[in-house]
Amino acid sequence: xxxxxxxxxxxxxxxxxxxxxxxxxxxxxxxxxxxxxxxxxxxxxxxxxxxxxxxxxxxxxxxxxxxxxxxxxxxxxxxxxxxxxxxxxxxxxxxxxxxxxxxxxxxxxxxxxxxxxxxxxxxxxxxxxxxxxxxxxxxxxxxxxxxxxxxxxxxxxxxxxxxxxxxxxxxxxxxxxxxxxxxxxxxxxxxxxxxxxxxxxxxxxxxxxxxxxxxxxxxxxxxxxxxxxxxxxxxxxxxxxxxxxxxxxxxxxxxxxxxxxxxxxxxxxxxxxxxxxxxxxxxxxxxxxxxxxxxx
Amino acid sequence: xxxxxxxxxxxxxxxxxxxxxxxxxxxxxxxxxxxxxxxxxxxxxxxxxxxxxxxxxxxxxxxxxxxxxxxxxxxxxxxxxxxxxxxxxxxxxxxxxxxxxxxxxxxxxxxxxxxxxxxxxxxxxxxxxxxxxxxxxxxxxxxxxxxxxxxxxxxxxxxxxxxxxxxxxxxxxxxxxxxxxxxxxxxxxxxxxxxxxxxxxxxxxxxxxxxxxxxxxxxxxxxxxxxxxxxxxxxxxxxxxxxxxxxxxxxxxxxxxxxxxxxxxxxxxxxxxxxxxxxxxxxxxxxxxxxxxxxxxxxxxxxxxxxxxxxxxxxxxxxxxxxxxxxxxxxxxxxxxxxxxxxxxxxxxx
Amino acid sequence: xxxxxxxxxxxxxxxxxxxxxxxxxxxxxxxxxxxxxxxxxxxxxxxxxxxxxxxxxxxxxxxxxxxxxxxxxxxxxxxxxxxxxxxxxxxxxxxxxxxxxxxxxxxxxxxxxxxxxxxxxxxxxxxxxxxxxxxxxxxxxxxxxxxxxxxxxxxxxxxxxxxxxxxxxxxxxxxxxxxxxxxxxxxxxxxxxxxxxxxxxxxxxxxxxxxxxxxxxxxxxxxxxxxxxxxxxxxxxxxxxxxxxxxxxxxxxxxxxxxxxxxxxxxxxxxxxxxxxxxxxxxxxxxxxxxxxxxxxxxxxxxxxxxxxxxxxxxxxxxxxxxx
Numbered sequence: 001x002x003x004x005x006x007x008x009x010x011x012x013x014x015x016x017x018x019x020x021x022x023x024x025x026x027x028x029x030x031x032x033x034x035x036x037x038x039x040x041x042x043x044x045x046x047x048x049x050x051x052x053x054x055x056x057x058x059x060x061x062x063x064x065x066x067x068x069x070x071x072x073x074x075x076x077x078x079x080x081x082x083x084x085x086x087x088x089x090x091x092x093x094x095x096x097x098x099x100x101x102x103x104x105x106x107x108x109x110x111x112x113x114x115x116x117x118x119x120x121x122x123x124x125x126x127x128x129x130x131x132x133x134x135x136x137x138x139x140x141x142x143x144x145x146x147x148x149x150x151x152x153x154x155x156x157x158x159x160x161x162x163x164x165x166x167x168x169x170x171x172x173x174x175x176x177x178x179x180x181x182x183x184x185x186x187x188x189x190x191x192x193x194x195x196x197x198x199x200x201x202x203x204x205x206x207x208x209x210x211x212x213x214x215x216x217x218x219x220x221x222x223x224x225x226x227x228x229x230x231x232x233x234x235x236x237x238x239x240x241x242x243x244x245x246x247x248x249x250x251x252x253x254x255x256x257x258x259x260x261x262x263x264x265x266x267x268x269x270x271x272x273x274x275x276x277x278x279x280x281x282x283x284x285x286x287x288x289x290x291x292x293x294x295x296x
Numbered sequence: 297x298x299x300x301x302x303x304x305x306x307x308x309x310x311x312x313x314x315x316x317x318x319x320x321x322x323x324x325x326x327x328x329x330x331x332x333x334x335x336x337x338x339x340x341x342x343x344x345x346x347x348x349x350x351x352x353x354x355x356x357x358x359x360x361x362x363x364x365x366x367x368x369x370x371x372x373x374x375x376x377x378x379x380x381x382x383x384x385x386x387x388x389x390x391x392x393x394x395x396x397x398x399x400x401x402x403x404x405x406x407x408x409x410x411x412x413x414x415x416x417x418x419x420x421x422x423x424x425x426x427x428x429x430x431x432x433x434x435x436x437x438x439x440x441x442x443x444x445x446x447x448x449x450x451x452x453x454x455x456x457x458x459x460x461x462x463x464x465x466x467x468x469x470x471x472x473x474x475x476x477x478x479x480x481x482x483x484x485x486x487x488x489x490x491x492x493x494x495x496x497x498x499x500x501x502x503x504x505x506x507x508x509x510x511x512x513x514x515x516x517x518x519x520x521x522x523x524x525x526x527x528x529x530x531x532x533x534x535x536x537x538x539x540x541x542x543x544x545x546x547x548x549x550x551x552x553x554x555x556x557x558x559x560x561x562x563x564x565x566x567x568x569x570x571x572x573x574x575x576x577x578x579x580x581x582x583x584x585x586x587x588x589x590x591x592x593x594x595x596x597x598x599x600x601x602x603x604x605x606x607x608x609x610x611x612x613x614x615x616x617x618x619x620x621x622x623x624x625x626x627x628x629x630x631x632x633x634x635x636x637x638x639x640x641x642x643x644x645x646x
Numbered sequence: 647x648x649x650x651x652x653x654x655x656x657x658x659x660x661x662x663x664x665x666x667x668x669x670x671x672x673x674x675x676x677x678x679x680x681x682x683x684x685x686x687x688x689x690x691x692x693x694x695x696x697x698x699x700x701x702x703x704x705x706x707x708x709x710x711x712x713x714x715x716x717x718x719x720x721x722x723x724x725x726x727x728x729x730x731x732x733x734x735x736x737x738x739x740x741x742x743x744x745x746x747x748x749x750x751x752x753x754x755x756x757x758x759x760x761x762x763x764x765x766x767x768x769x770x771x772x773x774x775x776x777x778x779x780x781x782x783x784x785x786x787x788x789x790x791x792x793x794x795x796x797x798x799x800x801x802x803x804x805x806x807x808x809x810x811x812x813x814x815x816x817x818x819x820x821x822x823x824x825x826x827x828x829x830x831x832x833x834x835x836x837x838x839x840x841x842x843x844x845x846x847x848x849x850x851x852x853x854x855x856x857x858x859x860x861x862x863x864x865x866x867x868x869x870x871x872x873x874x875x876x877x878x879x880x881x882x883x884x885x886x887x888x889x890x891x892x893x894x895x896x897x898x899x900x901x902x903x904x905x906x907x908x909x910x911x912x913x914x915x916x917x918x919x920x921x922x923x924x925x926x927x928x929x930x931x932x933x934x935x936x937x938x939x940x941x942x943x944x945x946x947x948x949x950x951x952x953x954x955x956x957x958x959x960x961x962x963x964x965x966x967x968x969x970x
Binding site: 364365366367368370371372374390391394457459464465466467488489490491492493494495496497498499500501502503510511514515 | 716717718719720721787788792816818819820898902903904905906914916924925927928929930931932934935
Binding site for chain 3: 021022024025028029031032033034035036038039040042043045046049050096097098100101103104105107108109117119120121122123124125126127128129130131132134135138139157160161164188189190191193194214217218219220221224225228246249250253254261264265268271272275276279
């Protein structure tokens with residue numbers, strides 16, 4: 001870019017400062033590049049270890065058998081089913097409420113109320129996942145027992161602020177002209193929101209949903225208190241606790257048994273693959289949203 | 297866009313199909329009896345793991361058990377989030393009151409091994425109560441300490457720091473181990489005490505029997521207390537413990553059985569089940585750190601009562617034969633009467 | 647800007663007099679309000695429930711719980727200092743390490759990297775954020791911890807840093823330092839993503855002006871960008887800190903779970919979130935359970951405070967920016 005050259009007729013060159021400044025400039029460049037390299041290296045190390053240690057475990061048995069009892073070999077089929085069900089339910093619980101809150105903030109509320117709600121959502125977002133887990137344990141699990149539904153509820157609490165924030169941001173970007181035109185045609189507010197504004201915002205909403213799903217799919221703490229006592233067999237009975245991928249990884253991660261450790265790596269690999277796919281999807285939706293809105 | 301949604305639906309459908317397919321695969325042959333959910337001690341988990349398929353066969357019952365630690369076993373059954381709890385620690389009077397009418401039934405018995413990780417040392421190390429207490433108190437910090445050398449003449453001990461490992465979760469193993477330490481070391485008794493969760497002066501904590509075993513496996517110089525089955529399964533070297541008779545005992549079936557020699561002929565309450573640090577008369581084989589492990593069941597168990605009675609009765613009778621290969625000793629006859637009486641107390645209640 | 651104006655002048659009244667449509671509007675608005683209310687109630691309920699469950703301990707120990715250095719279920723003496731130390735120290739170490747790295751990464755992506763390289767590298771940093779904490783903890787226990795014990799900590803002890811008492815213990819795979827390093831990895835992506843957004847928004851003409859006046863790129867960045875984005879950077883750092891405070895699982899797997907304030911950072915300790923994860927399900931007495939909830943309440947307050955301060959800085963930042 002604009003690096004100064006040593007011009008022999010330039011009076012500023014006479015000072016030693018220039019050499020020092022050039023060294024500092026170089027050092028800064030090295031540090032910046034080095035940091036980026038470091039970050040990428042760590043990523044590659046973690047993912048690489050996952051693949052290296054976990055890949056050999058990925059066979060048909062691994063995906064069709066349930067978690068093993070003491071001293072046996074098994075798989076993660078039950079944890080996969082449990083995670084899928086719980087995350088799915090969490091999405092079903094969280095998305096309608098989140099979208100509605102965002103709609104309220106963007107379409108109906110006075111500016112001060114909207115700002116207050118924004119603060120509420122941001123604070124909710126900052127509540128540590130383990131505190132949410134204890135909360136759900138305290139209000140639901142005590143006296144009733146664990147269940148997958150309670151776990152889903154805990155995850156939904158985590159998803160809510162993320163999806164609401166994303167939805168609100170995209171709703172604000174939807175052009176006013178869209179709403180104006182609809183009102184001018186005599187369409188009611190609620191129909192306008194439901195049939196015009198939301199579809200225009202769907203890309204951004206889906207991005208937010210997918211990112212939130214990717215985040216909570218890996219959450220362990222809320223599930224520890226709500227759905228950790230589960231049978232080692234594939235079950236879809238959501239009224240009881242179901243095994244989940246993150247809790248399974250957590251338990252196996254501390255095991256001395258190399259077989260269980262390998263299973264932990266493999267389960268982590270599966271979980272990361274899912275999270276990565278979700279992130280790619282999010283990018284796809286984001287690109288789509290941008291194109292849609294630019295088109296309109 | 298529609299294609300992505302369609303793909304997502306296909307994936308969901310496949311998962312759902314797999315789930316149902318798997319379910320029919322692992323459903324029990326006899327769909328009549330019910331299912332019980334329990335949690336608690338990691339200590340008996342090897343044995344309970346063998347019980348689960350056996351009970352499915354024999355009684356058609358589906359037992360769900362997750363090893364979360366004795367503390368959790370006590371806490372969760374008190375909160376009635378599960379049907380039964382398991383704990384290596386008997387309930388204290390306060391805990392019994394909090395449990396609002398629970399029976400505590402010993403259903404297994406095994407020795408607490410003391411494994412260590414010293415790759416250079418081939419011979420089995422001999423330790424005793426006072427030395428163990430001092431290690432866990434932080435008074436002895438190196439493997440080549442004089443006290444350890446004295447117990448192991450002729451063994452060249454490395455200059456290696458001792459990494460003490462203990463259970464970070466509420467653990468009945470901790471209760472049994474600290475019970476032993478308190479019996480043999482007044483300093484331990486006054487400074488630390490006995491509980492499922494204590495304030496260990498030194499060391500690193502890990503969750504569950506698997507957790508402490510994991511740390512020992514990966515840390516040279518580490519030492520911990522864990523159910524014998526875990527030591528065997530992980531091929532750990534575990535210490536011989538010098539007992540009161542002067543013998544160097546090992547936590548096998550014979551060693552634990554010998555520790556029972558001082559039990560009354562008919563046990564009438566749990567405080568009589570003191571088998572830690574057995575007296576000299578139990579012989580040179582008696583293992584000093586043995587513990588019973590208990591199942592905790594509410595006396596008012598609603599519609600689960602009949603199933604619970606069947607399960608616990610099966611466990612203390614037919615289930616015992618699964619024990620010895622895993623270093624669990626069959627329950628002595630002395631507790632039979634007590635157990636049957638307690639099992640009868642499990643009723644539907646109000 | 648919200649559509650308050652639209653609420654009052656929604657549409658020509660003559661067309662809306664039909665009852666059915668009015669009802670639709672009412673119902674929809676009602677449902678939306680209900681959702682907003684539910685979210686607010688939820689937040690309040692969470693705070694209330696935690697304090698409610700912690701109340702027995704709050705009554706027993708009062709405020710001195712916060713600076714009591716004890717955790718003994720045998721005598722039922724509890725205090726939070728050990729865990730506050732663990733939480734704060736691991737998070738601060740992570741902050742000190744992560745902040746320059748995050749800023750450097752953000753600068754690399756916005757200033758140095760050619761466009762073709764910036765996008766994939768930015769994606770890689772985002773992916774680092776996507777790694778679930780339990781997976782990072784798994785890696786921490788099985789791979790990173792042993793490496794730290796066998797290579798990093800001995801190396802540190804060979805440098806002048808080794809003279810410091812906090813670096814003079816025996817190297818250990820699990821401990822304050824290992825947990826702090828894992829936290830560093832977790833907060834780098836968050837902080838660098840926010841910083842990147844900030845740096846992109848710095849007006850080009852400001853930096854160009856500095857360059858035209860003869861400053862090097864680094865001087866332009868330091869003088870202009872940082873000055874311009876400073877509040878935002880502080881907010882980013884605080885958000886990362888809040889994340890570090892709340893992390894329970896990966897810390898639980900790597901901190902060593904020892905009830906004491908270690909004299910060396912290489913030694914095991916414990917943190918608020920980690921202790922809750924270890925002991926809550928196994929708390930066998932009301933004193934113990936409510937004390938753990940007291941820890942949770944403290945954790946909640948610390949996280950909230952950090953969050954609120956970050957929000958506050960962002961708001962002032964926005965206001966100042968609009969004034970420019």
